[in-house]
């Protein structure tokens with residue numbers, strides 16, 4: 001939580017399943033501190049992506 005980077009700057013990462021860019025961030029914290037939970041609107045898959 002020491003990051004000074006604005007969360008608004010985070011972009012939803014590309015879907016690892018269909019490589020679609022129509023994704024949304026579900027939670028800024030996944031199973032690990034440095035991951036976040038995302039969902040792909042294109043294929044409906046949930047996945048975790050690294051913030052860094």
Ligand SMILES: [Zn+2]
Pocket residue numbers: 015016017018019020040041042043044045
């Ligand atoms: Zn997808």
